[in-house]
Amino acid sequence: MNDLLDFLSFSDPNVRFVAFGTMLLSAAAAIVGCFAFLRKQALVGDAIAHSILPGVCLAFIISGTKNPIYLLIGATISGWISLLMVNYISNHSKLKSDTSIGIVLSVFFGFGILLLTAIQHSGNASQAGLDKFLFGKAASLTSDDVTIFGSVAIALIFVVFLFYKEFKLISFNSDFARSIGLPVNFLEFVLSSLTVLAIAVGIQAVGVVLMAALLITPATAARFWTHQLWKMILIATILGAFSALLGTYISYLYPSMPTGPWIVVCLSFIALSSIFFAPKNGILPQLKRQQSNRLKIRNENILKLFFHLSEESEDYHQGFDFSTLLESRDFYPQELTKGLAYLKSKNQIRILNNKWHLTKLGLIEAKRIVRLHRLWEMYLNKKLKLAPDHVHNDAEAIEHIITPEVERLLEKELNYPTKDPHQSNIPYTD
Numbered sequence: 001m002n003d004l005l006d007f008l009s010f011s012d013p014n015v016r017f018v019a020f021g022t023m024l025l026s027a028a029a030a031i032v033g034c035f036a037f038l039r040k041q042a043l044v045g046d047a048i049a050h051s052i053l054p055g056v057c058l059a060f061i062i063s064g065t066k067n068p069i070y071l072l073i074g075a076t077i078s079g080w081i082s083l084l085m086v087n088y089i090s091n092h093s094k095l096k097s098d099t100s101i102g103i104v105l106s107v108f109f110g111f112g113i114l115l116l117t118a119i120q121h122s123g124n125a126s127q128a129g130l131d132k133f134l135f136g137k138a139a140s141l142t143s144d145d146v147t148i149f150g151s152v153a154i155a156l157i158f159v160v161f162l163f164y165k166e167f168k169l170i171s172f173n174s175d176f177a178r179s180i181g182l183p184v185n186f187l188e189f190v191l192s193s194l195t196v197l198a199i200a201v202g203i204q205a206v207g208v209v210l211m212a213a214l215l216i217t218p219a220t221a222a223r224f225w226t227h228q229l230w231k232m233i234l235i236a237t238i239l240g241a242f243s244a245l246l247g248t249y250i251s252y253l254y255p256s257m258p259t260g261p262w263i264v265v266c267l268s269f270i271a272l273s274s275i276f277f278a279p280k281n282g283i284l285p286q287l288k289r290q291q292s293n294r295l296k297i298r299n300e301n302i303l304k305l306f307f308h309l310s311e312e313s314e315d316y317h318q319g320f321d322f323s324t325l326l327e328s329r330d331f332y333p334q335e336l337t338k339g340l341a342y343l344k345s346k347n348q349i350r351i352l353n354n355k356w357h358l359t360k361l362g363l364i365e366a367k368r369i370v371r372l373h374r375l376w377e378m379y380l381n382k383k384l385k386l387a388p389d390h391v392h393n394d395a396e397a398i399e400h401i402i403t404p405e406v407e408r409l410l411e412k413e414l415n416y417p418t419k420d421p422h423q424s425n426i427p428y429t430d
Contacts, residue, residue, distance in 0.1 A: 029218075046211075049211035052208060054115055057074075152201050163190065166182060213267060218237070218243070221239055300369045309324070319352060320356055321355050371407075379413070380395070
């Protein structure tokens with residue numbers, strides 16, 4: 001607890017620079033990463049990150065210094081050239097985008113390693129630490145770095161806020177944006193420039209190898225929590241900044257632990273948790289809803305079976321033994337047993353003398369299910385002109401998801417019919 005309080009006090013200048021610097025980097029990368037994610041350009045971000053290394057090396061060779069501004073300019077130019085080459089190869093050859101990304105990434109990264117090796121053997125004393133751009137060295141951030149990162153983050157947020165609607169439109173439907181007269185090429189240029197800039201400043205924290213994770217992982221996690229873009233951007237920014245703070249704290253507790261990789265590990269853990277546990281879109285909640293829907297369909301089919309077996313005699317409270325129910329519809333014995341037990345617990349059926357009977361509550365529910373089925377059959381037959389022998393399977397699938405509002409619309413649209421296309425009665429609740 002004392003270590004946590006000391007860390008959160010930010011009294012140590014090194015902790016302050018590292019924490020604020022990585023939070024700014026992660027937040028900026030998360031914002032542009034949302035648009036890259038929606039435009040399906042996750043691998044493009046990886047290509048740009050790897051292609052920035054030769055730009056950093058050339059900027060150092062030309063300037064002879066590790067001034068962050070010079071290195072940032074070189075990284076941005078190199079990243080932009082790689083992006084142009086990916087687009088050019090994809091648009092003017094038979095190669096697909098993934099192949100062009102792989103070619104550009106490999107060539108630029110290989111050239112960067114070659115330049116970095118040459119610099120290390122050049123004897124230039126000021127080259128020490130330049131290799132940190134390869135794997136990142138967030139723990140060495142200074143106040144000048146934080147100032148540059150803060151300036152870039154503010155500029156990036158301002159541009160995104162200024163062109164938010166336009167960026168949103170070209171991310172989801174660039175063809176429509178072009179059809180209404182928006183300068184799509186210019187907007188894509190601006191958005192791509194922001195992506196390159198965010199990656200260029202981010203490699204100092206996590207390096208070229210892990211930069212793609214810093215760009216895409218927060219957006220991936222946020223996508224499982226919302227369907228609205230502005231919420232997705234906000235959540236991604238918060239997750240990115242929080243992961244940066246958490247990774248910095250772990251590195252503060254254990255100095256031998258590298259900050260950048262721990263930021264990515266924290267981000268990955270959050271993303272995996274979102275993928276599995278997000279309330280609406282997570283894998284486990286979806287599996288739970290699917291299971292719930294399967295049980296709902298099973299129970300409603302059992303009630304519908306009782307109604308069909310009793311319909312000819314119109315004695316809806318007569319009893320049926322287990323074997324009769326099993327033979328009348330394709331149920332597994334274990335499935336039917338569980339369904340009957342559940343309906344009995346809900347007081348929709350009861351058992352007397354080893355025979356199962358509908359209760360009053362069960363009859364109301366059975367009528368509702370059959371009514372929805374036959375109303376939908378009638379709608380398909382009257383409005384869509386489908387033959388009576390072509391409507392059953394569709395109605396069998398849709399009857400379980402028709403809401404009361406849709407039911408009322410169907411009744412009104414069909415003028416409250418009493419017969420379905422097969423001339424069976426449509427049961428209305430008394």
